[in-house]
Amino acid sequence: MNETGLSFEQGPIRPPSEARSLLLRVTRNCPWNQCLFCPVYKGTKFSLRTVDEIKQDIRKARDIADDIKALSWRLGYSGAVNNQVISHIFRFGGYSESYRSIAVWLFYGTGACFLQDADNLVMKTEDLVEVLRFLREKFPEITRLTTYARSRTVVRKSLESLRSLREAGLDRIHIGLETGYDPLLKLIKKGVSAAQHIEAGQKVMGSGIELSEYVMPGLGGQEMWREHAVETARVLNRINPHFIRLRSLRVPNRVPLYEKLRDGTFTLQTDDMLAEEIKVFIETLEGITSTVTSDHIMNLLEEVSGKLPEDKEKMLDVIRKYQELPDEERLIYRVGRRGGAYRSTDDLERDPATYRKIRHLVEEITEKEGTEGVEKFMTQVADRYI
């Protein structure tokens, strides 16, 4: 077949670790949609999709994948999806977004698939099982199948239900834990308690499905940062998830939390305060074997990552090294990091040309607008990523 306009539905986001995954939309938007810090689904309405609808999308995705391979044969590349095939699809008009998306997935060859949107476990277990089985049958090349879910929803599922999802091919669940501190969970309207986070996490671990827990440094603001760091680590100590992923808070003016910033009831952590907060958090993680990652562009220190317990000191050293930098260097690092030029404090020495350019930029802004201007500049640059 050759219907280059063929398309299937995809949602707006996926976790950073799923950047090279096939994205398929199983439910639309978020059934909770109240978290004060979250801009993603505001103004949209949650809806379930029927099993037939989802299966239809999976069939289309299969047809597109087969068509792209056929195109590769026609172009003389024996079915391989290489640079030439990608450039053909992107350069010549008529190929739908779905074609582009599947072409890139085939090009990277990760075999990973992420089910969108925010909380697919709200589906009836038997429906989700049917979808998972169908997907595995149509795409035997999928090697990792993952989804987002809310702790509150997981708590309502029985262990048997989770096991049947595992058996049907669900490999990993990503949960937005954000914090383990109850007053903060309430403040940000997460709709879940620390005890429910623990119950959900332990249940997923007990089912054999891999668990990835997202933590949000900065979420406690200057008012609750220490309790946020300590209680979140304590909750994770009870769960021992496979992954702990850091995704730092940003507050663009379109999220409800912005109102609290404006009325002064919530005060943002500075980058230096955040470094201290993450240090306290990592120090409090005890007796677990999780892998910590900071793979989100919004994180100040990407190298705070490693396997517990053996890499704990290494992670703390990354933070200490940042804290020990002279004031001017810390500022230059922060500007470089927010602008995407730096991934490590080592880059300050590794690349003198970039260092000089950033220092010049900082001097220029400071001269015109003072240090506040530099902070404002960094906020604007960082908020581009939200």
Ligand code: SF4
């Ligand atoms: S549950 Fe997740 S997607 Fe839904 S509002 Fe909260 S953070 Fe956003």
